[in-house]
Amino acid sequence: MARFEDHLGRPVVAVTGIGVVTSLGKGKAENWAALTAGKSGIHPITRFPVDHLSTRIAGMVDFLPSSSKGASALTYELAETAAIEAIEESGLSRDDFGGPLFLASPPVELDWHDRLALYKGGANPDTSQRLLEVARAQNSLEMFDTSQFGFIADRLADRFGTTGLPITLSTACASGATAIQLGVEAIRRGECDRALAIGADGSATAEALIRFNLLSALSTSNEVPEKASKPFSKDRDGFVLAEGSAALVLEPLETALARGATILGILRGCGEKADDFHRTRSKPDGSPAIAAVKAALADAGLSEDEIDYINAHGTSTPENDKMEHLSLSTVFGERIARIPISSNKSMIGHTLSAAGAIEAAFSLMTMREGVIPPTINYDNPDPAIPLDVVPNVKREANLRTVLSNSFGFGGQNTCLVMAREPV
Amino acid sequence: MLLDAAGLPQNDLLAVSGASGAHAATAAERAALDARPNIAPRAFATLTGHLKEAQFPFTVALAALAVANKAPYPAFDAGNEKPFEEIPDQVLATTVGYHRFEGVALVRAA
Structure with missing residues (x-):
């Protein structure tokens, strides 16, 4: 008999539906097959001219009808596609969802x-x-x-029959995790019997590419696109801009079991901490990232010894991967060298506003399938950050818990702790 | 519908409205408020302009000030707003976006 309340007396939050779209494909089946095969979705940019640009590759989603119709249209279609898959899996109504919507989506401009x-x-x-x-x-x-930030969520709310004012949020690269956190917290407060949390980003535009390039944040390894994203490698040279989406249906465990839903995993804890050091650089002592991980563990009621796998933020920028290693070493001590930690971004790139949601979806699938997707392109390990990155080839593993990190460029850090089974 | 959901009192009620003045949205809000003769609206945007993201927090703050000071606002536009002379122990705050989304809050004395 599962416990329906957590260590703080709050409702346990279950995941009953997952949907995902990335450059690897549409839906969980296509994505999981590619992820576990170590396949990359990074490819040359064809959507706009790239003459004179120093980065000419991305993990764009080029196979949807809206792929050529601008960031707003594509972000909507990405969100809708993931939400349909998630809601169908949950068995709830597709046009009368009956709970709130939390959407992480990028700032939009006139196309x-x-x-x-x-x-x-x-x-x-x-x-x-x-x-x-x-x-x-x-x-x-x-x-x-x-050009309106709230428009996509408004359309989604009408499409799926979500209740209340649809929330659109942007916490930079942590956005997708923040959307899930808001859903979890709404259920814990007893405000709703279900919540739809979506992260979607179809904004790999020329401006986005140029702006991130001006920050020296992007990889310029254009010659072999599938090798460009190389988290934790010594020769990593930046992240790869990407698009995608993921949707989670969240419910109190008690309600979900009562209606006979399949439990895909448990959202045990969320933690966040802002980094006030610099607009794009992280605080040298890693204290904000450390605090975010600790806050998520405390919220989950787990000790650091009880985390079986880490789904890294692992962007492949020189700064992030070093900082992530420093923060995790501080929290987990010597054990960090033995905890498997892999970066989905080695294959899908950095999906920005969607990343936290996509990586939470993949974390849940990783536990459920008992298979860890690898960190690909790990050919030149960085000796300064010794980690078990599950190099290049997937690994079978019995995983009860996952920590998924989202460390945003602008200082927004959010971590999620998930479990395979209820306690 | 929002006004039904807010559980409003039956007696005379002061309302601070964040109406933007956008024709369609403001006409719809006015029709909804006019359908309840006990509500005396006070729309302030002519005095301040539209504060966008801050419009509703400001509206709630004005409602709270009226409750805290035990004093109603005079009509901001006497041609359109009816008098309200009582001590307000509850004040309604409304916001209807110029294009999409709307919300209300009822502020009560603690």
């Missing part, structure tokens, strides 16, 4: 299709006047909506 259409839409030779005239005459609600 170039629309900017150029405005630019070319009139005859006035005075460009700024022409843009104003065309925009006023067109007065397009459809175009306006694509």
Whole structure:
């Protein structure tokens, strides 16, 4: 008989549905087959011209109908596709979900299709006047909506029948984990019997690429794209921009079991800690990341000895991987060298706003399947950060618990602790 | 629907409205408030402009100030807002976005 309340007397939160889309494919089956085969989804960019750009590769999702229609349309389709898979698996209603929606999605801007259409839409030779005239005459609600941060969640709320005001959030690279945290906390507060948490990011635009490049954050290993993302390697040279989505259906364990749902895993704990050191650099002593891991363990009611596997943030930037090793060594001590830790980003790249959700989905599948997806491209280990990264080849393992890290560029750190079975 | 869900009192009720002035949304809010003759709205955006993300927190703060000070606001627009002279022990705060989303909060004396 499972316990329905956790160590703090709160409802235990179960996962009853998972959906995922990445550059590796649509749905859990395609993704899991590729992940465990050590296959990379990183490929040359074809969506926009890359002449004179120092990075010309990405993990874009190029196979959906909206892939060429701009960041807003693609982010919506990614979120919708993952949510359909998750809700169907949960057995709940697809058009009357009946719980709140928490969506992690990227900041959006007017797409170039629309900017150029405005630019070319009139005859006035005075460009700024022409843009104003065309925009006023067109007065397009459809175009306006694509530039609104809350629009995607609004559409999803109507599509799936979620309740209350749909929450759109952005905590940078921690966003997907934050969406899950908000869902968990809503259930723990007793506000709802189910929550839909989604991370979706279809914003691998030219601007995003150039901005991250200007921060020296991206890999420029363009020649062999599938080898570019190499977390924890000595020759790692940056992350690979990517797209994707994941959705989780969360329910109190008691309610889920009462309706006969299959329990895919337990969301045991969430922890977060802001890093105030610098706009893009992490605090040299790693204290914010350390505090986030400790907070998640405390929230889960687990000691550091009870974590069987770590799903790393593992971006493949020189800074992150060093900092992640430092933080984890501080929390886990000498045992860190023996805990398997792998980075899904070695295969899918960094899906930014979606990463925390996608990696939580993969963490749950890792425990359920008893197979750890590898860190691929681990050909030149960095001797300064000795870790068991499950190099290059998947590994069978009996895993009861996972820690999944999301350490955001702008200082937002969120960690999730998940378990295979209820206690 | 929101007003039904808020569990509003039956007696006369002061409301601080964050209405933006956007034609369709503000007309809809006004119709909903007008359908309840016990509500006396006070819409402040003509005085402040629309504060976007801060609009609703500011609205709730104004409602709380009225409750804390035991004093109603005068009509901001006497042509459109009816008088309210009682000591408000509860004040409704409303926000209807200029394009999407809406919410209300009822602030009560502790």
